[in-house]
Amino acid sequence: MAADTRPKRPFRWHVGVFLAPAVLVYTAIMILPLAGTLQLSLFRNIEQHQVFVGLENFRTLFGDPNWSVNFWNALRNNTWFFIIHMLVQNPIGVMLAALLSSPRLRFSAFYRTAIFVPTILSFVIVGFAWKLILSPLWGVAPHLLDLVGLKSLFTPWLGKEEYALTALSLISVWQFVGIPMMLIYAALLSIPEEVIEAAECDGITGMSQFWKIKLPLILPSIGIISILTFVGNFNAFDLIYTAQGALAGPNYSTDILGTFLYRAFFGFQLQVGDPNMGAAIATMMFLIILGGVCVYLFLVQTRLRRYQF
Amino acid sequence: MSTATRSLPRTIGAHAILLTYTAIALFPVILVIMNSFKSRAGIFGAPLTPPTPKTFDLIGYTTVIGQGDFIHYFQNSLVVTVASLFFVLLFGAMAAFALSEYRFRGNSLMGLYLALGIMIPIRLGTVAILQLMVASGLVNTLTALILVYTAQGLPLAIFILSEFMKQVSDDLKNAGRIDGLSEYTIFFRLVLPLVRPSMATVAVFTMIPIWNDLWFPLILAPSEETKTVTLGAQLFLGQFVTNWNAILAALSLAIMPVLILYVIFSRQLIRGITSGAVK
Numbered sequence: 001m002a003a004d005t006r007p008k009r010p011f012r013w014h015v016g017v018f019l020a021p022a023v024l025v026y027t028a029i030m031i032l033p034l035a036g037t038l039q040l041s042l043f044r045n046i047e048q049h050q051v052f053v054g055l056e057n058f059r060t061l062f063g064d065p066n067w068s069v070n071f072w073n074a075l076r077n078n079t080w081f082f083i084i085h086m087l088v089q090n091p092i093g094v095m096l097a098a099l100l101s102s103p104r105l106r107f108s109a110f111y112r113t114a115i116f117v118p119t120i121l122s123f124v125i126v127g128f129a130w131k132l133i134l135s136p137l138w139g140v141a142p143h144l145l146d147l148v149g150l151k152s153l154f155t156p157w158l159g160k161e162e163y164a165l166t167a168l169s170l171i172s173v174w175q176f177v178g179i180p181m182m183l184i185y186a187a188l189l190s191i192p193e194e195v196i197e198a199a200e201c202d203g204i205t206g207m208s209q210f211w212k213i214k215l216p217l218i219l220p221s222i223g224i225i226s227i228l229t230f231v232g233n234f235n236a237f238d239l240i241y242t243a244q245g246a247l248a249g250p251n252y253s254t255d256i257l258g259t260f261l262y263r264a265f266f267g268f269q270l271q272v273g274d275p276n277m278g279a280a281i282a283t284m285m286f287l288i289i290l291g292g293v294c295v296y297l298f299l300v301q302t303r304l305r306r307y308q309f
Numbered sequence: 310m311s312t313a314t315r316s317l318p319r320t321i322g323a324h325a326i327l328l329t330y331t332a333i334a335l336f337p338v339i340l341v342i343m344n345s346f347k348s349r350a351g352i353f354g355a356p357l358t359p360p361t362p363k364t365f366d367l368i369g370y371t372t373v374i375g376q377g378d379f380i381h382y383f384q385n386s387l388v389v390t391v392a393s394l395f396f397v398l399l400f401g402a403m404a405a406f407a408l409s410e411y412r413f414r415g416n417s418l419m420g421l422y423l424a425l426g427i428m429i430p431i432r433l434g435t436v437a438i439l440q441l442m443v444a445s446g447l448v449n450t451l452t453a454l455i456l457v458y459t460a461q462g463l464p465l466a467i468f469i470l471s472e473f474m475k476q477v478s479d480d481l482k483n484a485g486r487i488d489g490l491s492e493y494t495i496f497f498r499l500v501l502p503l504v505r506p507s508m509a510t511v512a513v514f515t516m517i518p519i520w521n522d523l524w525f526p527l528i529l530a531p532s533e534e535t536k537t538v539t540l541g542a543q544l545f546l547g548q549f550v551t552n553w554n555a556i557l558a559a560l561s562l563a564i565m566p567v568l569i570l571y572v573i574f575s576r577q578l579i580r581g582i583t584s585g586a587v588k
Binding site: 012014015017018019021022023025026028029030031032033034035036037040092095096099100102105107109110111112113114115116117118119120121122123124125126128129130132133138139140143174177178182206227231235237238241242258261265266275278279282285286289290293 | 319320323324326327328330331333334335337338340341352353356357396399400401403404406407408411413419423425426428429430431432433434435436437438439440441456457459460461463464467491492493496517520521522523524528539542543546553556557560563564567568571572575578579
């Protein structure tokens with residue numbers, strides 16, 4: 001920090017003053033608790049005392065069937081949650097952005113604004129609104145399916161073990177598709193006119209122009225979106241909690257790491273909350289997210305050199 | 310495939326796809342708001358039609374306003390959001406200025422340290438944050454939420470703002486120095502007004518997750534006194550599962566302030582995303 005500036009020049013207090021508030025709050029509320037949580041995962045509460053137990057909590061998490069079944073279930077569900085986002089949210093986002101960025105498209109500001117609306121709503125609103133729409137009691141979803149002659153397809157998706165997680169993932173996709181759309185849209189706008197004109201001179205237009213010219217140029221943005229999606233998904237909690245409760249029903253079929261952490265930490269029904277096990281799960285989430293970020297930084301980022309204008 | 314870039318079928322196709330998706334995006338919102346103004350019979354009898362004089366009913370709204378303490382929750386959310394926003398912008402801008410303006414040893418290391426929080430979510434530290442708040446007696450206070458959200462918002466704010474502060478002309482700052490202005494005056498009087506547009510962008514980015522957060526209010530401040538709108542709505546909706554009028558009205562009340570703000574600021578937000586975020 002500012003203390004490092006002492007040699008050569010007089011001590012510049014203002015640098016320290018400018019940095020101090022942000023660094024203090026950030027360190028005290030974010031970095032230290034994060035480190036504290038990692039540390040807590042190595043301790044256990046034995047007779048009101050925190051005792052160092054090494055990796056014992058992790059042995060419980062992976063070895064004790066009471067925990068490991070739930071953990072692997074949550075991790076599997078979370079992975080599926082992520083896969084759906086990558087397969088549905090990002091391609092739709094790219095497609096919408098490609099359409100929006102086509103030159104002289106009218107009403108594009110209106111489309112942009114409207115498609116981004118779900119993203120600004122809270123999970124509580126989104127979760128409940130979709131719960132109502134998909135509810136067989138209200139009958140909006142079956143009625144709509146009836147209009148296109150597919151009424152036989154309707155089941156209470158959120159209540160069925162085999163569909164609930166996919167349904168919730170799609171709801172989350174519906175909510176967040178605006179983010180990839182906006183970022184890709186911005187990337188497409190920043191492609192210089194000359195590149196497009198050169199392509200047109202060579203007779204590359206329309207769809208092949210998108211695949212051959214534009215897509216390679218927006219790959220770095222797709223990389224950023226993928227890592228943002230990854231971090232967001234493995235950290236998700238609110239939507240599942242709002243729509244299915246802390247038990248992530250039916251029968252834990254929508255349990256993801258966030259809800260699993262919440263139950264371990266706070267307890268639910270008969271199980272008592274255990275901060276140390278909660279910390280162990282948070283540590284696992286930390287490692288997963290860190291792993292994803294490292295893969296992104298070292299593999300994706302170094303290969304996809306950003307196009308410099 | 311057509312070879313012309315702007316043929317008519319293409320344009321129609323683009324509009325068709327965009328319109329379809331716009332309908333998908335807006336349908337649930339419109340459906341909820343529309344039905345919140347209807348009687349119970351109207352909600353179940355004809356969910357897809359707008360309220361008619363026959364089905365128009367404000368019973369849902371009177372229930373919500375009578376039962377839930379929504380105005381109080383709303384105040385809490387407002388206090389938390391505005392206060393966190395103020396600190397994020399002030400501290401973030403100050404740190405961004407220090408990082409972009411001065412060369413000192415450890416500058417880039419400090420930048421990297423502060424950027425860690427963009428990728429690693431603060432939620433993972435919840436266990437220790439709760440202990441910290443219990444130890445300092447801040448559980449069930451709005452201060453706890455403000456502190457957490459300030460820490461949460463800072464990394465991205467510093468990152469975006471320092472990109473913009475690098476663009477402020479050096480000549481201007483040096484002219485200020487020659488005129489004998491202190492570094493603080495240069496920051497508050499010269500630099501801050503120039504980066505105001507990017508401050509607005511950062512404000513919108515910071516505000517939405519804070520206003521919508523459920524996790525920290527649930528864990529750090531679940532008491533009646535400190536409930537935010539998001540948590541209050543969640544509990545209220547849980548209680549009134551069978552009262553559809555009340556649920557739809559509560560959802561509409563939660564949607565409308567955000568929607569109105571969004572319509573006012575959408576231009577700013579979208580310009581912010583398309584200029585700053587992908588730098």
